[in-house]
Amino acid sequence: xxxxxxxxxxxxxxxxxxxxxxxxxxxxxxxxxxxxxxxxxxxxxxxxxxxxxxxxxxxxxxxxxxxxxxxxxxxxxxxxxxxxxxxxxxxxxxxxxxxxxxxxxxxxxxxxx
Amino acid sequence: xxxxxxxxxxxxxxxxxxxxxxxxxxxxxxxxxxxxxxxxxxxxxxxxxxxxxxxxxxxxxxxxxxxxxxxxxxxxxxxxxxxxxxxxxxxxxxxxxxxxxxxxxxxxxxxxxxxxxxxxxxxxxxxxxxxxxxxxxxxxxxxxxxxxxxxxxxxxxxxxxxxxxxxxxxxxxxxxxxxxxxxxxxxxxxxxxxxxxxxxxxxxxxxxxxxxxxxxxxxxxxxxxxxxxxxxxxxxxxxxxxxxxxxxxxxxxxxxxxxxxxxxxxxxxxxxxxxxxxxxxxxxxxxxxxxxxxxxxxxxxxxxxxxxxxxxxxxxxxxxxxxxxxxxxxxxxxxxxxxxxxxxxxxxxxxxxxxxxxxxxxxxxxxxxxxxxxxxxxxxxxxxxxxxxxxxxxxxxxxxxxxxxxxxxxxxxxxxxxxxxxxxxxxxxxxxxxxxxxxxxxxxxxxxxxxxxxxxxxxxxxxxxxxxxxxxxxxxxxxxxxxxxxxxxxxxxxxxxxxxxxxxxxxxxxxxxxxxxxxxxxxxxxxxxxxxxxxxxxxxxxxxxxxxxxxxxxxxxxxxxxxxxxxxxxxxxxxxxx
Numbered sequence: 001x002x003x004x005x006x007x008x009x010x011x012x013x014x015x016x017x018x019x020x021x022x023x024x025x026x027x028x029x030x031x032x033x034x035x036x037x038x039x040x041x042x043x044x045x046x047x048x049x050x051x052x053x054x055x056x057x058x059x060x061x062x063x064x065x066x067x068x069x070x071x072x073x074x075x076x077x078x079x080x081x082x083x084x085x086x087x088x089x090x091x092x093x094x095x096x097x098x099x100x101x102x103x104x105x106x107x108x109x110x111x112x113x
Numbered sequence: 114x115x116x117x118x119x120x121x122x123x124x125x126x127x128x129x130x131x132x133x134x135x136x137x138x139x140x141x142x143x144x145x146x147x148x149x150x151x152x153x154x155x156x157x158x159x160x161x162x163x164x165x166x167x168x169x170x171x172x173x174x175x176x177x178x179x180x181x182x183x184x185x186x187x188x189x190x191x192x193x194x195x196x197x198x199x200x201x202x203x204x205x206x207x208x209x210x211x212x213x214x215x216x217x218x219x220x221x222x223x224x225x226x227x228x229x230x231x232x233x234x235x236x237x238x239x240x241x242x243x244x245x246x247x248x249x250x251x252x253x254x255x256x257x258x259x260x261x262x263x264x265x266x267x268x269x270x271x272x273x274x275x276x277x278x279x280x281x282x283x284x285x286x287x288x289x290x291x292x293x294x295x296x297x298x299x300x301x302x303x304x305x306x307x308x309x310x311x312x313x314x315x316x317x318x319x320x321x322x323x324x325x326x327x328x329x330x331x332x333x334x335x336x337x338x339x340x341x342x343x344x345x346x347x348x349x350x351x352x353x354x355x356x357x358x359x360x361x362x363x364x365x366x367x368x369x370x371x372x373x374x375x376x377x378x379x380x381x382x383x384x385x386x387x388x389x390x391x392x393x394x395x396x397x398x399x400x401x402x403x404x405x406x407x408x409x410x411x412x413x414x415x416x417x418x419x420x421x422x423x424x425x426x427x428x429x430x431x432x433x434x435x436x437x438x439x440x441x442x443x444x445x446x447x448x449x450x451x452x453x454x455x456x457x458x459x460x461x462x463x464x465x466x467x468x469x470x471x472x473x474x475x476x477x478x479x480x481x482x483x484x485x486x487x488x489x490x491x492x493x494x495x496x497x498x499x500x501x502x503x504x505x506x507x508x509x510x511x512x513x514x515x516x517x518x519x520x521x522x523x524x525x526x527x528x529x530x531x532x533x534x535x536x537x538x539x540x541x542x543x544x545x546x547x548x549x550x551x552x553x554x555x556x557x558x559x560x561x562x563x564x565x566x567x568x569x570x571x572x573x574x575x576x577x578x579x580x581x582x583x584x585x586x587x588x589x590x591x592x593x594x595x596x597x598x599x600x601x602x603x604x605x606x607x608x609x610x611x612x613x614x615x616x617x618x619x620x621x622x623x624x625x626x627x628x629x630x631x632x633x634x635x636x637x638x639x640x641x642x643x644x645x646x647x648x649x650x651x652x653x654x655x656x657x658x659x660x661x662x663x664x665x666x667x668x669x670x671x672x673x674x675x676x677x678x679x680x681x682x683x684x685x686x687x688x689x690x691x
Contacts, residue, residue, distance in 0.1 A: 027669055034676055038597050041204045048200055049431075052193070056423045059408050066407045067324045074323050074406040080189035081472045085465025088200050092458045095204060100451070103678040110681060 123517035134292040155446045161459035166297035170526035171253025176573030179492035181475035185405040192468040194430025202435040203457040208450035209675040219541045227665040228603035236541040239438045243534035249576040250527040251565030260493045278558030282551045296525040303518020307511040308473040324402040329483040344395040357381025394489025429642030433581025436588030439533040579621040586613035586645040605657030613649025
């Protein structure tokens with residue numbers, strides 16, 4: 001996320017009649033935005049949950065993995081104690097970039113109307 | 114004990130900082146809005162520190178390490194879930210909730226679905242969750258003062274309840290907001306510095322040391338003073354030197370503890386030789402290394418269905434965070450939806466940084482201080498480990514640091530909770546102003562105090578996990594469906610809140626009363642989220658579908674308020690513009 005983006009989107013206000021009280025495309029536009037954002041949310045939930053719940057599942061299937069070591073630490077400690085946190089942050093940053101891109105595209109679309 | 118004065122001094126300093134900054138807030142906190150949510154537009158970084166400061170409670174500071182020590186590395190799912198909850202919050206509610214401009218969950222409920230009765234039901238669950246969450250904070254304070262000073266449990270509970278209640282009644286959240294951000298940094302330093310120093314002193318970790326196939330042993334001859342009477346579960350005969358009452362007889366010399374149960378009265382001193390296997394206080398699972406390093410919740414308990422328990426805990430913690438009333442209030446203090454998203458990312462970073470450290474105490478406790486298994490006070494590992502591993506002034510200084518951090522944790526979380534509970538009572542139930550809020554704060558604090566005295570025997574994280582299960586079964590479906598599903602009606606929302614909240618609360622109360630200790634009843638009542646969360650979602654959806662006549666009249670404008678980016682908003686108070 002560039003600082004310029006934040007300033008730009010925060011200050012500038014789009015002039016469009018599409019969202020006036022009775023703009024004719026209002027509801028259609030809104031539903032398309034909601035669908036796009038919710039689709040994004042669902043795919044990121046699938047990604048995050050898939051990454052996070054795979055460890056117990058994998059070890060459930062192959063119990064001997066639990067006593068393996070990663071970087072000199074037991075697997076559980078290395079994964080759940082350390083590695084998981086940067087992964088969560090990366091997923092969060094990726095989501096925010098895409099969610100804001102969806103909103104920018106939406107603003108572009110509305111501006112053209 | 115020799116380390117008490119420094120630690121008490123550190124606790125007093127942390128408490129004074131809280132009270133003084135809270136008092137400074139009195140001059141600016143004049144309207145109900147000032148009391149409930151500090152002036153809006155707190156910058157993301159400070160807001161994130163304040164959210165993290167408020168969130169990292171006794172359960173995180175003391176409880177996580179204690180629980181891992183007792184039940185193994187699978188308990189790392191608690192901190193992972195506490196952090197991942199913010200990812201779910203980011204994905205599902207952060208920006209829309211801020212854009213909607215609702216202060217509190219009851220505000221959101223009524224604003225979105227247009228029914229005052231729904232606000233009342235939501236308020237009831239704000240109170241249930243808030244009070245429930247206060248219990249582990251009060252327990253933590255009781256435990257900390259007991260470990261440091263030997264005071265009875267009720268002293269710490271009383272001190273915390275009185276300090277926090279008077280502070281909130283005097284200044285409200287205006288003063289506390291600033292101190293919450295500061296308290297995050299106090300807590301981080303207070304856990305990180307001792308963790309790193311102790312790791313250095315202990316000489317790191319040897320390969321396979323944790324996963325060896327036997328329960329922990331004493332690496333050096335160890336003297337244990339038993340402060341609270343305990344029943345030891347001896348699995349390998351062990352020869353000790355005893356001074357005090359064991360199994361009803363007075364000993365002053367060598368004694369062999371045979372396989373079986375042995376009662377040790379408080380005041381007794383046991384000296385274990387190097388190499389002896391540590392007997393465990395009854396009630397603690399005796400885990401060999403392989404069970405201890407497994408990634409499952411309750412891996413060492415017989416008939417515990419570890420995979421189901423693990424997933425149920427994941428559901429509760431991932432989805433519970435976004436239903437915590439005192440945390441959601443803070444999202445209102447962001448400037449706009451974009452700032453709310455940025456704040457959440459920073460919260461994830463700050464929590465991840467903090468949660469690297471509790472496991473260090475658990476690992477070192479297991480390897481270097483197995484005496485904690487003998488006394489059974491595993492929740493105190495963070496407090497006592499500095500003294501156990503470092504003698505003299507060094508241990509005392511680090512001990513004082515963790516004590517101060519622990520108190521910062523109790524103070525910040527219980528302050529935030531009390532503001533939510535008192536705010537919900539004053540604002541949503543009584544519709545009063547500042548004076549009502551002050552009175553409600555006193556009442557809420559008193560109720561918390563009485564309940565806090567009853568929960569001494571429960572693990573800190575068990576209490577917090579239950580609270581998350583109730584939040585996940587009530588406000589999570591309300592917010593998720595309210596934001597993303599246009600057909601939600603207030604009738605459906607009430608049905609889901611009552612069914613989800615009712616079933617999870619009943620399951621937890623039954624568990625507290627001792628019903629269903631083992632097998633499937635133990636899992637489904639003790640970790641209810643896996644069925645109560647889907648139940649709440651299904652109830653809201655089915656009942657809403659059956660009651661389409663109760664859709665709010667201005668549905669489209671509500672959805673616009675939730676989802677429209679700021680750049681498209683008319684400058685109008687209804688859209689949450691300042």
